[in-house]
Amino acid sequence: MSDIVIKGTGVERTFIARGHTVHALGPVDLTVERGEFVAIVGPSGCGKSTLLRIVAGLAAPTAGELVIDRADPGAPLCSMVFQDYGIFPWKTVLANVRLPLDIAGASRGRANEVARDWIDRAGVAGFESAYPATLSGGMRQRVALARAFVANPEILLMDEPFAALDAQLRLVLQQELLRVWEAHRRTVLFVTHSIDEALLLADRVVVMSSRPGRILDDITVPFPRPRTRSARSAAEFGALEDHIWRLLKGEVEEREHAHDVA
Protein backbone atom coordinates (compact mmCIF):
# COMPACT_ATOMS: atom_id res chain seq x y z
CA MET A 1 0.00 0.00 0.00
CA SER A 2 1.37 3.39 -0.88
CA ASP A 3 2.14 5.88 1.87
CA ILE A 4 1.97 9.32 0.31
CA VAL A 5 3.72 12.10 2.19
CA ILE A 6 3.55 14.97 -0.32
CA LYS A 7 0.57 15.50 -2.58
CA GLY A 8 0.55 18.59 -4.75
CA THR A 9 -2.42 19.23 -7.02
CA GLY A 10 -2.40 22.02 -9.60
CA VAL A 11 0.29 23.86 -7.62
CA GLU A 12 1.10 27.27 -9.12
CA ARG A 13 3.07 30.27 -7.96
CA THR A 14 3.12 33.75 -9.44
CA PHE A 15 5.13 36.73 -8.24
CA ILE A 16 4.52 40.40 -8.76
CA ALA A 17 7.86 41.99 -9.55
CA ARG A 18 8.13 45.67 -10.47
CA GLY A 19 4.49 45.81 -11.52
CA HIS A 20 4.75 42.68 -13.72
CA THR A 21 3.30 39.30 -12.95
CA VAL A 22 5.87 36.50 -13.20
CA HIS A 23 4.29 33.08 -13.55
CA ALA A 24 7.10 31.10 -11.90
CA LEU A 25 5.65 27.64 -11.46
CA GLY A 26 2.98 25.24 -12.54
CA PRO A 27 0.46 23.93 -12.60
CA VAL A 28 2.25 20.97 -11.07
CA ASP A 29 0.80 17.69 -9.80
CA LEU A 30 3.36 15.89 -7.67
CA THR A 31 3.05 12.89 -5.40
CA VAL A 32 5.92 11.65 -3.24
CA GLU A 33 5.83 8.54 -1.09
CA ARG A 34 7.37 8.33 2.34
CA GLY A 35 11.03 7.41 2.16
CA GLU A 36 11.29 8.14 -1.55
CA PHE A 37 14.26 10.02 -3.03
CA VAL A 38 12.95 12.28 -5.78
CA ALA A 39 15.28 14.41 -7.91
CA ILE A 40 14.00 17.47 -9.75
CA VAL A 41 15.80 18.66 -12.87
CA GLY A 42 14.82 21.55 -15.08
CA PRO A 43 16.11 24.66 -16.86
CA SER A 44 17.31 27.67 -14.86
CA GLY A 45 14.51 29.73 -13.43
CA CYS A 46 11.78 27.11 -14.01
CA GLY A 47 10.63 27.25 -10.40
CA LYS A 48 12.50 24.34 -8.77
CA SER A 49 13.53 26.34 -5.69
CA THR A 50 10.05 27.85 -5.54
CA LEU A 51 8.58 24.35 -5.41
CA LEU A 52 10.93 23.40 -2.54
CA ARG A 53 9.99 26.60 -0.69
CA ILE A 54 6.31 25.71 -1.05
CA VAL A 55 6.94 22.20 0.34
CA ALA A 56 8.89 23.77 3.23
CA GLY A 57 5.97 26.07 3.96
CA LEU A 58 8.15 29.14 3.29
CA ALA A 59 5.89 30.19 0.39
CA ALA A 60 2.25 29.48 -0.36
CA PRO A 61 0.93 28.34 -3.72
CA THR A 62 -1.07 31.05 -5.50
CA ALA A 63 -3.28 28.31 -6.99
CA GLY A 64 -3.80 24.63 -6.29
CA GLU A 65 -2.86 22.94 -3.05
CA LEU A 66 -0.02 21.05 -1.50
CA VAL A 67 -0.79 18.67 1.33
CA ILE A 68 1.81 17.01 3.55
CA ASP A 69 0.79 13.97 5.51
CA ARG A 70 2.88 14.07 8.64
CA ALA A 71 3.77 10.76 10.28
CA ASP A 72 4.86 12.58 13.44
CA PRO A 73 3.43 16.07 13.93
CA GLY A 74 5.93 16.55 16.76
CA ALA A 75 8.96 16.15 14.47
CA PRO A 76 10.29 19.01 12.32
CA LEU A 77 8.65 19.15 8.91
CA CYS A 78 11.67 19.91 6.70
CA SER A 79 15.41 20.44 6.76
CA MET A 80 17.03 22.26 3.88
CA VAL A 81 20.55 21.83 2.51
CA PHE A 82 21.72 24.53 0.10
CA GLN A 83 24.62 25.01 -2.28
CA ASP A 84 26.18 27.54 0.12
CA TYR A 85 26.04 25.17 3.11
CA GLY A 86 23.92 27.41 5.35
CA ILE A 87 26.01 26.65 8.41
CA PHE A 88 26.87 29.32 10.97
CA PRO A 89 30.47 30.59 10.75
CA TRP A 90 30.57 31.59 14.41
CA LYS A 91 29.66 28.12 15.66
CA THR A 92 31.93 25.08 15.83
CA VAL A 93 31.14 21.96 13.81
CA LEU A 94 29.65 20.31 16.88
CA ALA A 95 27.51 23.35 17.74
CA ASN A 96 26.29 23.62 14.13
CA VAL A 97 25.29 19.96 13.96
CA ARG A 98 23.75 20.05 17.44
CA LEU A 99 21.66 23.13 16.68
CA PRO A 100 18.37 21.41 15.70
CA LEU A 101 18.52 19.40 18.93
CA ASP A 102 19.28 22.52 21.00
CA ILE A 103 16.27 24.21 19.40
CA ALA A 104 14.13 21.14 20.14
CA GLY A 105 15.16 21.41 23.80
CA ALA A 106 17.24 18.21 24.00
CA SER A 107 19.60 17.94 26.97
CA ARG A 108 23.20 18.99 26.31
CA GLY A 109 24.45 15.42 26.85
CA ARG A 110 21.92 13.83 24.51
CA ALA A 111 22.40 16.55 21.87
CA ASN A 112 26.17 16.08 21.90
CA GLU A 113 25.84 12.30 21.66
CA VAL A 114 23.50 12.37 18.65
CA ALA A 115 25.46 15.17 16.95
CA ARG A 116 28.78 13.32 17.38
CA ASP A 117 27.23 10.19 15.93
CA TRP A 118 26.12 12.06 12.78
CA ILE A 119 29.42 13.92 12.53
CA ASP A 120 31.03 10.51 12.43
CA ARG A 121 28.63 9.13 9.81
CA ALA A 122 29.09 12.21 7.64
CA GLY A 123 32.87 11.72 7.71
CA VAL A 124 33.88 14.79 9.74
CA ALA A 125 34.90 13.07 12.98
CA GLY A 126 37.86 14.83 14.57
CA PHE A 127 36.68 18.28 13.46
CA GLU A 128 34.08 18.81 16.21
CA SER A 129 35.83 21.89 17.58
CA ALA A 130 36.73 23.41 14.21
CA TYR A 131 35.05 26.53 12.84
CA PRO A 132 33.61 26.42 9.29
CA ALA A 133 36.12 28.94 7.91
CA THR A 134 38.92 26.46 8.57
CA LEU A 135 37.19 23.68 6.59
CA SER A 136 37.13 22.92 2.86
CA GLY A 137 33.88 23.26 0.91
CA GLY A 138 33.39 19.49 0.94
CA MET A 139 33.80 19.34 4.71
CA ARG A 140 31.35 22.19 5.20
CA GLN A 141 28.80 20.40 3.07
CA ARG A 142 29.28 17.26 5.15
CA VAL A 143 28.55 19.35 8.24
CA ALA A 144 25.39 20.67 6.58
CA LEU A 145 24.33 17.10 5.71
CA ALA A 146 24.97 15.90 9.26
CA ARG A 147 22.88 18.75 10.63
CA ALA A 148 20.04 18.00 8.21
CA PHE A 149 19.94 14.34 9.29
CA VAL A 150 20.24 15.23 13.00
CA ALA A 151 17.05 17.24 12.76
CA ASN A 152 15.30 14.00 11.77
CA PRO A 153 12.76 15.86 9.65
CA GLU A 154 9.77 14.47 7.84
CA ILE A 155 11.26 15.68 4.53
CA LEU A 156 14.80 16.58 3.53
CA LEU A 157 14.95 19.34 0.92
CA MET A 158 18.22 19.69 -0.94
CA ASP A 159 18.71 22.57 -3.37
CA GLU A 160 21.76 21.88 -5.55
CA PRO A 161 23.79 20.92 -2.47
CA PHE A 162 26.88 19.84 -4.41
CA ALA A 163 26.87 22.50 -7.13
CA ALA A 164 29.67 24.55 -5.55
CA LEU A 165 32.05 21.60 -5.15
CA ASP A 166 34.72 20.60 -7.61
CA ALA A 167 33.98 17.58 -9.77
CA GLN A 168 35.96 14.99 -7.75
CA LEU A 169 34.60 16.14 -4.43
CA ARG A 170 31.12 16.08 -5.85
CA LEU A 171 31.55 12.41 -6.77
CA VAL A 172 32.74 11.63 -3.26
CA LEU A 173 29.84 13.42 -1.59
CA GLN A 174 27.29 11.79 -3.92
CA GLN A 175 28.65 8.45 -2.78
CA GLU A 176 28.52 9.51 0.87
CA LEU A 177 24.96 10.73 0.54
CA LEU A 178 23.95 7.43 -1.07
CA ARG A 179 25.57 5.53 1.77
CA VAL A 180 23.92 7.59 4.51
CA TRP A 181 20.52 7.79 2.81
CA GLU A 182 20.37 4.08 2.04
CA ALA A 183 21.02 3.34 5.71
CA HIS A 184 18.55 5.96 7.01
CA ARG A 185 15.91 6.44 4.37
CA ARG A 186 14.16 9.77 4.49
CA THR A 187 11.84 11.43 2.07
CA VAL A 188 14.12 13.60 -0.06
CA LEU A 189 13.43 16.25 -2.70
CA PHE A 190 16.73 16.97 -4.39
CA VAL A 191 17.10 19.77 -6.94
CA THR A 192 20.03 19.48 -9.32
CA HIS A 193 21.16 20.67 -12.73
CA SER A 194 23.06 17.43 -13.20
CA ILE A 195 21.12 14.66 -14.97
CA ASP A 196 23.87 12.23 -14.04
CA GLU A 197 23.57 13.12 -10.35
CA ALA A 198 19.77 12.78 -10.45
CA LEU A 199 19.97 9.31 -12.02
CA LEU A 200 22.68 8.14 -9.66
CA LEU A 201 20.91 9.20 -6.46
CA ALA A 202 17.17 9.15 -6.96
CA ASP A 203 14.31 6.66 -7.07
CA ARG A 204 12.46 9.02 -9.42
CA VAL A 205 13.52 11.92 -11.59
CA VAL A 206 10.98 14.65 -12.21
CA VAL A 207 11.83 16.64 -15.35
CA MET A 208 10.46 20.18 -15.48
CA SER A 209 9.78 22.50 -18.40
CA SER A 210 11.10 26.03 -18.63
CA ARG A 211 9.20 28.69 -16.70
CA PRO A 212 6.47 28.38 -15.64
CA GLY A 213 7.76 24.95 -14.65
CA ARG A 214 5.43 22.06 -15.36
CA ILE A 215 6.28 18.38 -15.18
CA LEU A 216 7.39 17.05 -18.56
CA ASP A 217 8.21 13.56 -17.37
CA ASP A 218 8.40 11.57 -14.16
CA ILE A 219 10.89 8.74 -14.56
CA THR A 220 11.31 5.76 -12.25
CA VAL A 221 15.02 5.01 -11.94
CA PRO A 222 15.45 1.24 -12.26
CA PHE A 223 18.92 0.70 -10.76
CA PRO A 224 19.04 -1.51 -7.67
CA ARG A 225 20.25 -0.36 -4.25
CA PRO A 226 22.65 -0.16 -2.62
CA ARG A 227 23.79 1.84 -5.61
CA THR A 228 27.34 2.73 -6.45
CA ARG A 229 28.85 4.81 -9.18
CA SER A 230 29.08 1.66 -11.29
CA ALA A 231 25.34 2.21 -12.00
CA ARG A 232 26.63 4.79 -14.47
CA SER A 233 28.07 2.09 -16.68
CA ALA A 234 24.68 0.41 -17.28
CA ALA A 235 23.42 0.86 -20.82
CA GLU A 236 20.08 1.98 -19.42
CA PHE A 237 21.78 4.80 -17.52
CA GLY A 238 23.03 6.27 -20.77
CA ALA A 239 19.65 5.81 -22.43
CA LEU A 240 17.81 7.60 -19.59
CA GLU A 241 20.40 10.35 -19.50
CA ASP A 242 19.90 10.84 -23.21
CA HIS A 243 16.12 10.88 -22.87
CA ILE A 244 16.20 13.55 -20.13
CA TRP A 245 18.80 15.57 -21.98
CA ARG A 246 16.59 15.66 -25.08
CA LEU A 247 13.62 16.85 -23.03
CA LEU A 248 15.67 19.65 -21.43
CA LYS A 249 17.40 20.59 -24.65
CA GLY A 250 14.01 21.05 -26.31
CA GLU A 251 12.94 23.37 -23.48
CA VAL A 252 16.10 25.47 -23.56
CA GLU A 253 16.06 25.77 -27.35
CA GLU A 254 12.42 26.81 -27.33
CA ARG A 255 13.17 29.51 -24.79
CA GLU A 256 16.17 30.76 -26.77
CA HIS A 257 13.98 30.90 -29.87
CA ALA A 258 11.30 32.86 -27.99
CA HIS A 259 14.02 35.39 -26.98
CA ASP A 260 15.22 35.67 -30.59
CA VAL A 261 11.71 36.35 -31.86
CA ALA A 262 10.92 38.87 -29.09
Ligand SMILES: Nc1ncnc2c1ncn2[C@@H]1O[C@H](COP(=O)(O)OP(=O)(O)OP(=O)(O)O)[C@@H](O)[C@H]1O
Ligand atom coordinates in the same frame (compact mmCIF):
# COMPACT_ATOMS: atom_id res chain seq x y z
N1 LIG B 1 10.46 36.52 -4.62
C1 LIG B 1 10.41 36.57 -5.96
N2 LIG B 1 9.95 37.67 -6.61
C2 LIG B 1 9.89 37.72 -7.94
N3 LIG B 1 10.26 36.71 -8.76
C3 LIG B 1 10.72 35.60 -8.18
C4 LIG B 1 10.82 35.46 -6.76
N4 LIG B 1 11.32 34.23 -6.48
C5 LIG B 1 11.52 33.63 -7.67
N5 LIG B 1 11.16 34.45 -8.68
C6 LIG B 1 11.21 34.13 -10.11
O1 LIG B 1 10.53 32.92 -10.29
C7 LIG B 1 11.21 32.10 -11.26
C8 LIG B 1 11.55 30.77 -10.65
O2 LIG B 1 12.57 30.93 -9.67
P1 LIG B 1 13.27 29.71 -8.93
O3 LIG B 1 14.39 30.27 -8.12
O4 LIG B 1 12.24 28.93 -8.25
O5 LIG B 1 13.83 28.88 -10.17
P2 LIG B 1 14.90 27.70 -10.21
O6 LIG B 1 14.37 26.70 -11.18
O7 LIG B 1 15.20 27.24 -8.84
O8 LIG B 1 16.16 28.44 -10.81
P3 LIG B 1 17.73 28.05 -10.83
O9 LIG B 1 17.82 26.71 -11.49
O10 LIG B 1 18.36 29.12 -11.66
O11 LIG B 1 18.18 28.05 -9.41
C9 LIG B 1 12.43 32.91 -11.70
O12 LIG B 1 12.14 33.56 -12.89
C10 LIG B 1 12.64 33.87 -10.58
O13 LIG B 1 13.25 35.05 -11.04
